Amino acid sequence: MENTKKALSSIPLLKTKAGPRDVDLWPQRLKEEYQSLIQYVQNNKAADNDWFRLESNKEGTKWFGKCWVFQNQLKYEFDIEFDIPVTFPATAPEIALPELDGKTAKMYRGGKICLSDHFKPLWARNVPKFGISHALALGLGPWLAVEIPELIQKGVVKYKEKEDN
Amino acid sequence: MSSSDWNEVKLLAADFQRIQLTTSSQRLGERNCVEIVAKLISAKLLDVVFTTDGKEYVTPVHLTKELKDEAYVQGGRINILDAARALKVDPDVASNLCEKLAKDEPDDYCIVHGQLIGFTYLDQIAEDILDKLEQNGYINSLKISQQFDLPVDMIDSMLEKRNKNLAFNLHKNKNNPYLYYTDSYFNSIKRIVRGALLAITRPVLCTAIINQCSLDEKEFFTVFESLLAEKQVPGILTDRIGNACTYVPNIHTKTLNNWVMNFYSNNNYLDYEAMNSVGITDPISYISRMQLGKELIALTTCSVGPKILDDISAAIEECISSGTWIDIMDFVPVVFDTKDGVLVLEYLLKKNKISKGFQIFDDTALVTDKFIEVQSERIINTLDTKIKKIIESGEYENALINWKIQQKLAEDKNPELSRKEERKKKSGGKHGGGTQGRETKIKAVKKKYGQKSKQHDSDSDEQENKLVASEQFMMEIVNADEIRKNLENEESFKDVDEDKNSLIEKIVSYLYPILNKESLRRSQEIYDQVMANRMGDLRKVHQDISCKLLLLLSDLHQYIKGIQKFDNTETQGQLTSFLIKSIGGEILEMVKCYLELNKAQSKSKSNQYDKKVVDAIEKLQKSLTSKLIDDFHVAVDELLSSLDIVQKKYDRKKEREHLQNNRQLLLKLLSDIEGDSAQVLLIATQILFQSITQTMIRVSGKFVSVLLGFLQKHLSDQDFFILQNYHDLVVQLLKAEDLEEKNNIKSKLEETTPNVKNLVINFKKS
Numbered sequence: 001m002e003n004t005k006k007a008l009s010s011i012p013l014l015k016t017k018a019g020p021r022d023v024d025l026w027p028q029r030l031k032e033e034y035q036s037l038i039q040y041v042q043n044n045k046a047a048d049n050d051w052f053r054l055e056s057n058k059e060g061t062k063w064f065g066k067c068w069v070f071q072n073q074l075k076y077e078f079d080i081e082f083d084i085p086v087t088f089p090a091t092a093p094e095i096a097l098p099e100l101d102g103k104t105a106k107m108y109r110g111g112k113i114c115l116s117d118h119f120k121p122l123w124a125r126n127v128p129k130f131g132i133s134h135a136l137a138l139g140l141g142p143w144l145a146v147e148i149p150e151l152i153q154k155g156v157v158k159y160k161e162k163e164d165n
Numbered sequence: 166m167s168s169s170d171w172n173e174v175k176l177l178a179a180d181f182q183r184i185q186l187t188t189s190s191q192r193l194g195e196r197n198c199v200e201i202v203a204k205l206i207s208a209k210l211l212d213v214v215f216t217t218d219g220k221e222y223v224t225p226v227h228l229t230k231e232l233k234d235e236a237y238v239q240g241g242r243i244n245i246l247d248a249a250r251a252l253k254v255d256p257d258v259a260s261n262l263c264e265k266l267a268k269d270e271p272d273d274y275c276i277v278h279g280q281l282i283g284f285t286y287l288d289q290i291a292e293d294i295l296d297k298l299e300q301n302g303y304i305n306s307l308k309i310s311q312q313f314d315l316p317v318d319m320i321d322s323m324l325e326k327r328n329k330n331l332a333f334n335l336h337k338n339k340n341n342p343y344l345y346y347t348d349s350y351f352n353s354i355k356r357i358v359r360g361a362l363l364a365i366t367r368p369v370l371c372t373a374i375i376n377q378c379s380l381d382e383k384e385f386f387t388v389f390e391s392l393l394a395e396k397q398v399p400g401i402l403t404d405r406i407g408n409a410c411t412y413v414p415n416i417h418t419k420t421l422n423n424w425v426m427n428f429y430s431n432n433n434y435l436d437y438e439a440m441n442s443v444g445i446t447d448p449i450s451y452i453s454r455m456q457l458g459k460e461l462i463a464l465t466t467c468s469v470g471p472k473i474l475d476d477i478s479a480a481i482e483e484c485i486s487s488g489t490w491i492d493i494m495d496f497v498p499v500v501f502d503t504k505d506g507v508l509v510l511e512y513l514l515k516k517n518k519i520s521k522g523f524q525i526f527d528d529t530a531l532v533t534d535k536f537i538e539v540q541s542e543r544i545i546n547t548l549d550t551k552i553k554k555i556i557e558s559g560e561y562e563n564a565l566i567n568w569k570i571q572q573k574l575a576e577d578k579n580p581e582l583s584r585k586e587e588r589k590k591k592s593g594g595k596h597g598g599g600t601q602g603r604e605t606k607i608k609a610v611k612k613k614y615g616q617k618s619k620q621h622d623s624d625s626d627e628q629e630n631k632l633v634a635s636e637q638f639m640m641e642i643v644n645a646d647e648i649r650k651n652l653e654n655e656e657s658f659k660d661v662d663e664d665k666n667s668l669i670e671k672i673v674s675y676l677y678p679i680l681n682k683e684s685l686r687r688s689q690e691i692y693d694q695v696m697a698n699r700m701g702d703l704r705k706v707h708q709d710i711s712c713k714l715l716l717l718l719s720d721l722h723q724y725i726k727g728i729q730k731f732d733n734t735e736t737q738g739q740l741t742s743f744l745i746k747s748i749g750g751e752i753l754e755m756v757k758c759y760l761e762l763n764k765a766q767s768k769s770k771s772n773q774y775d776k777k778v779v780d781a782i783e784k785l786q787k788s789l790t791s792k793l794i795d796d797f798h799v800a801v802d803e804l805l806s807s808l809d810i811v812q813k814k815y816d817r818k819k820e821r822e823h824l825q826n827n828r829q830l831l832l833k834l835l836s837d838i839e840g841d842s843a844q845v846l847l848i849a850t851q852i853l854f855q856s857i858t859q860t861m862i863r864v865s866g867k868f869v870s871v872l873l874g875f876l877q878k879h880l881s882d883q884d885f886f887i888l889q890n891y892h893d894l895v896v897q898l899l900k901a902e903d904l905e906e907k908n909n910i911k912s913k914l915e916e917t918t919p920n921v922k923n924l925v926i927n928f929k930k931s
Binding site: 031034035037038045055 | 180
C-alpha cells in the first residue's frame with residue numbers, strides 16, 4: 001500500500017477535463033495521458049518494477065497491451081484491453097483481462113476486473129486529475145497483486161513457457 | 166492547433182512506446198540480493214553468516230576474529246550465548262564457531278560448560294590457586310570449582326600440570342581427592358592428630374577428636390591412616406559406619422581386659438551390667454572374643470564359668486541322691502535373675518542327663534520325686550484319722566452320692582455332648598450352669614491357651630485353680646492350708662526365708678490334686694471296707710432269718726401234714742388255727758426283730774422298702790385271725806418276697822432229716838424236763854405221734870386228750886393205760902385246789918414220769 005501511494009504520488013496529475021467526444025480538448029487530454037503514462041513507466045523502470053506494456057489506436061480511444069506478474073521466479077503474462085468511455089474522465093476506464101474471463105469471481109463479463117470499492121470514489125473525487133496511469137496503478141496493479149497468486153495457487157492459472165524479452 | 170495537438174499526441178505515443186521498450190535498469194533489489202545470496206549459500210559457493218538483524222553478512226573469519234576480541238574483552242572467558250548476542254549471530258552459528266576455534270587452536274581455547282575459555286585466563290586462575298595454597302596450606306578443588314564455575318577435573322589437571330614447577334610438594338588427600346595440601350600443612354595436622362591420639366586413654370568418638378582439634382573429618386582420617394601406616398597410633402578404630410566410629414586406645418583395651426579377667430577370677434562369672442558400666446557395650450560378643458570365652462556360658466544377665474556350674478551341679482546331684490529339694494537361686498551369685506537360674510538349671514540337667522525323678526517348681530527349684538513322695542506320704546498318714554471321721558460321719562457317703570447324681574445328670578442332660586461338658590467342668594464351669602454359659606465359655610478359651618500350666622499356674626487365678634481342683638474331685642479331703650502347714654513343718658523348709666513361700670505355694674498346688682486323689686482313693690478303700698463289713702453283717706442276719714423262716718415254714722408244712730392225720734375236721738380246724746397263730750406269731754416276731762436290726766445298721770435303705778415290709782406284716786397279722794391256711798400262705802409269701810427271701814422246694818431227704826432232728830429235739834426236751842409233768846405229757850404225746858404217723862405235730866396242752874385219743878388206736882393197751890393214767894393225773898393236778906392233794910398227785914406223777922419217758926424213748930412202731 002505504501003508502495004502504491006509512493007508510486008501514485010510520483011505520477012503527474014492531469015488537468016484537462018475532456019472525453020473522446022470533445023474534439024477540441026481530447027488531444028490535449030490525450031497528451032496529458034501520454035505524459036502521465038511515460039512518467040509512470042519511467043518511474044517503474046527506474047524502480048525495476050516494470051509490469052506492463054500498453055499502446056492505443058490512433059484516436060486514443062482503445063487501449064491494449066500486456067501485463068505480467070512474477071511469482072516464484074516465474075513470469076505470468078496476461079493481455080490487457082480497455083476502451084475509453086464517452087463519459088471519460090468522469091467515468092474510469094474498465095480494464096479487462098480476457099484470458100481470465102470466467103476463472104475468477106472478481107471479474108465482470110468480458111474479463112473486466114472488479115475494482116475495489118475504494119477505487120471508484122477515489123476516482124470520482126479526483127476527476128479530472130486521474131487518468132489511465134492512475135487507473136493502472138490503483139486499479140489493475142493491486143488487483144493483480146491480490147488475485148494472481150491465488151489463481152496460481154488454485155491451479156486456475158498455469159505457467160506458460162513464453163519467449164521473454 | 167488541433168493537428169499540431171494530434172502530432173504532439175503521436176510523438177508522445179511514440180515516446181511512450183520507446184520508453185516502454187527500453188530495458189529497465191538492471192538494478193538488484195534488496196529482495197533479489199537476499200535471494201541470490203541464499204542461492205549461493207545453498208550451492209556452497211559462498212561461506213557467509215547472516216547477522217541476526219538480517220542486515221549483514223559476515224564471513225566466518227571475520228567472526229572468529231570478533232569472537233576472540235570479545236573473549237579478550239570479557240576477561241578470557243565468554244559464554245557462547247553472550248558471544249552470539251554480541252556478534253549478532255545465531256547461537257548455533259556462534260557455538261559452531263567456538264567449537265571450531267577450540268579445535269583449531271587447542272592450546273589457546275577450550276569450551277567448558279558452554280563457555281569459551283582462553284588458556285591465558287586459566288593460567289591466571291592457576292596462579293591464584295597456587296597463591297592461595299601457599300598461603301593456607303590446603304585447598305579444596307571442589308570449592309574452587311564452585312567459585313570459578315569450572316569442572317573439578319579441569320582444575321585438578323591444571324594443578325597437576327603445574328605441580329612439577331612448584332616450590333613445595335603437593336599432596337592429594339586419599340579420602341577426599343579434591344583436597345590438596347602442602348607438605349608443611351600435612352605434617353602439622355599429622356602432629357596434631359598424633360598428639361591427640363597419644364593423649365587419649367579411653368574410647369573416644371572420632372568426631373569428638375575432630376572437633377577438639379578443629380580438623381576436617383577427611384583430613385583426620387587421611388592423617389590417621391598415614392599414622393597407622395607408620396605405626397604411630399597406639400590404638401585402633403572401630404568399624405567405620407559413616408563417620409560414627411570410635412578410637413579405642415590400646416591402653417584402654419588392655420585395662421579393660423585386665424578388669425574383666427580380674428572380675429572373672431574373683432567371681433567366676435561375668436556380669437553384663439558391670440561390664441556395661443565399664444564401657445563394654447556388647448558384653449556377650451566381648452566375652453566370646455576372649456580367650457576364656459569358650460568355657461563360659463552366656464545367660465541373660467551374665468556369663469557363668471565352669472566353677473559355679475560345677476558347684477551347682479554337685480548340689481543338684483547331692484539333692485537328687487539325698488532325695489531333698491534345691492533352689493538353684495540359692496547357689497548362684499546374687500546378680501543372677503530367675504531366667505538365668507532357669508537356663509543354668511536346664512543346662513545342667515541336660516549336661517548331666519538327668520531327666521527324671523524330679524519336679525521343677527517356681528522355675529528354679531528342683532524338688533525330687535522322692536521328697537514329694539515322702540511329704541505326701543507323711544501328709545496322707547496324718548489324714549487317716551480325718552478320713553475315718555469323714556466316713557463315719559457319713560459326709561463321704563453324701564458326697565459320693567451327690568457326685569454320682571451330678572455325673573448322671575450331666576450325662577442325661579446332654580449325652581452326646583457329655584464329653585464337652587466334662588471338659589467345661591474341668592475348666593471350671595459350673596455344673597449344669599446353663600445360666601452361666603458365658604463364664605464357662607471364657608474359661609474354655611483360657612484353658613485352650615493355658616492348658617499346660619494348669620498346675621504351675623502362678624498367676625492371679627490360683628484361687629480359681631483350687632476351685633477347679635475341688636470340683637474335679639468328689640470332695641476336698643485335704644485343703645491347701647493343711648498341706649501348706651504340713652510342708653512348713655518339714656525341716657528343710659524351716660530355715661528358709663520368706664521368698665520361699667511361693668515355692669511352698671507351688672508345691673502345695675502341685676500336691677493338692679495328688680493328695681486329694683490319693684486321700685479320696687484311701688477314703689474309698691476304707692469306705693468300701695466298712696461297707697463290706699456292714700453288708701456282711703446284714704447278709705448274715707438276712708440269711709439267719711431266711712433260714713429260720715424257711716425252717717418254720719417247712720415245720721408248718723409238716724405240722725399241717727400231721728394235722729391231716731386226724732379224721733375229725735373240727736379237730737383239724739382247731740389244730741390248724743392254733744398252728745397258724747403260733748407259727749405266724751413266731752414269724753412276725755422274727756421279722757420285726759430283723760427289721761429293727763436292719764434299721765440300726767443301714768440308714769440308706771429307702772422308706773419304700775420299709776413300707777413294703779410293713780404292709781406285708783400287717784397283712785400277715787390279719788391272716789392270723791382267719792382260720793384259712795391259704796390266706797396265711799399268701800400273706801407269708803408276700804412277706805418273704807418283701808424281705809427278699811427265696812422259698813425253696815421241699816426236699817424229701819431233708820424232710821426226713823428234719824423229722825429226725827425234730828424228734829431228737831423233742832427227745833432232748835423230754836429228758837431235760839424235770840417236774841413239769843404237763844409238758845412231759847405234751848412232748849411225749851408229740852413224740853409218739855411223730856413216731857406213729859411219721860409226721861410232726863404241734864399242739865398246745867389243750868389238745869393232749871385229742872392226741873391221746875388218736876394214739877389209742879396205735880398203742881398197746883398197757884402203754885396207752887400208762888399214758889391215760891398220766892394224763893388223768895395231770896388233769897387232776899391242774900384241777901386240784903388243795904395243796905396236799907396236789908403234792909399227792911405230784912408225787913404220783915413223779916413216779917410215773919420215768920415210765921412215760923421210757924415208754925416214749927423205747928417206743929417202736931409195731
